[in-house]
Amino acid sequence: MFTGLNAFPLTPLAEDGIDEAAFTGLIERLAAAGVDAITALGSTGSYAYLTRTERARTAHLAVAAAGEVPVMVGIGALRTRHVLEAAEDAQRAGAAGVLLAPVSYQALTHDDVYGLYADVTAELSVPLAVYDNPGTTHFAFDDELYAAIAKLPGVASIKIPGVPADPGEARARIDRLRALLPDRVTLGVSGDACGAAGLAAGCDAWYSVIAGTLPQAALAIARPALAGDRAAAHAASERLAPLWEMFAAHGSLRPTAAIAEQLGLVARPCLPLPIRGLGEGERARLAGIVADLGLDG
Template sequence: MTFTGLSAFPLTPLTAEGEVDEPAFVGLIDRLVAAGVDSLSPLGSTGSYAYLHREERARVARTAVAHAGGVPVMVGIGSPRTRDVLAHAEDAQEAGVSAVLLSPVSYQPLTPEDVFGLYEEVTRVLSVPLVVYDNPGTTRFTFTDELYGAVAELPGVVSIKIPGVPVDPAEARERVARLRGLLPGHVTLGVSGDPFGATGLNAGCDVWYSVLGGTLPEAALAIVDAARAGDAAGAVTASERLRPLWDLFTAHGSLRVIAVVAEHLGLVRGPSLPSPLRGLTGKERARVVSVVDALGGGA
């Protein structure tokens, strides 16, 4: 399994009673498959995996695979305790996923030795590929480049998801080249942080792990397709068109913003986020709605 192109991270919408809204989730998956995304990534941070119990996560994984139409499915298995990570990995594999996504979730601060040990223990028992999920804004753990290199040598690791690249294109290319020199040739490099998608792809990243792609896949694919065609300027233009949305992501966090987008477009029923997370209200919500409408609804 090789991850390239657009990996779309959909919401896991919840009902007012706090249950997974399975029909709405299926609708999101169907929408992504129809758009032609390269892979589906439920149960990432956009999918609120940390707020779901084991059976909910297993059911989401099974549902995604059942409706993926052959599109590769990768699900998050992160949890503070390794025992639970292994249980989620077992459920994901039984669901028939193509890969798993693992971030170093913690309550107590983790050391590099803790994190390497986590990946070492998990990869030892996996039968599907693993993508390393570096999301310091959520986990409060920051990978060093040397730790990237060490973890990438473990069996089954196929991709590293990095949290953005430098804004300057030359610096971004230099950053990607440095990481390429540390990683085995079979390990792809993926950019995340949606405002950095175009710059990362133009700098040589293989895949964009995208929040936007999970709700507005056509807008994300416009960026990916231009980059894949070697049209760096076109990718930047397609991304800059979304600058008002990127600014909202920066101001409020991508999850809260994309939840409003999905609710406004009627893709999910609001409120769709897990308690205690509060969705945007008042002027903040109105601003998101205004931006989406100005972009043409489906962006």
């Protein structure tokens, strides 16, 4: 679960809550594609916008639909009490692990964040992945904090936000992190444009947004990268450069939702208000990219 390709699907919403049929279809699609793991209720899964009941139901649906593929469930929330409630619900649903981001409204200190992970890991019976996503949480980990949290019991992986573009610098960055972390803790790269580079630099996992909607396109990058074929992985990633440019301009959530809507995987609109998705001009541009690249799987 903390190695290989981990796919982060959308949680499509309907007027009265989760679109359960569409969500189940997304999970079944990922399992059939052969991803190594699935993470429900990541940032792409809009966890911060859902009620406890909706999150618990989403976790249950994901585990039920994934079959033999392990499911990790996001448990981030503003209050530690609510994080612990989400963790309890995820474990009851049968999650194989949990993913925790330091969600905040008031700015968090390093002591706050360390205390959060210490409090949560003390109550868990499944492993935890640390979710470093400063673009959404507005909190940036430093290496000292990585090292301290990684020593807590049950911490199994750290999801870093990317690697340097230069291959030598990327490898040096991963090597420095590995020297700070226990052997049991894996490193996972995020930021889909960095997926091939992160795996080539020695990351154990790619925590991927696009894999949650276009698993075959992500597998075309991940499989050669994990097998040591850096050239093939780089070529597969470069092929998706127009998509990565859309992600850079609009974030990953809105373009991913638009692709899923275009392909009929979810109904439109599928995002939680007030998020309204891409405008019509950008949707048309994205539709052209999807068609030109043959991104239908």
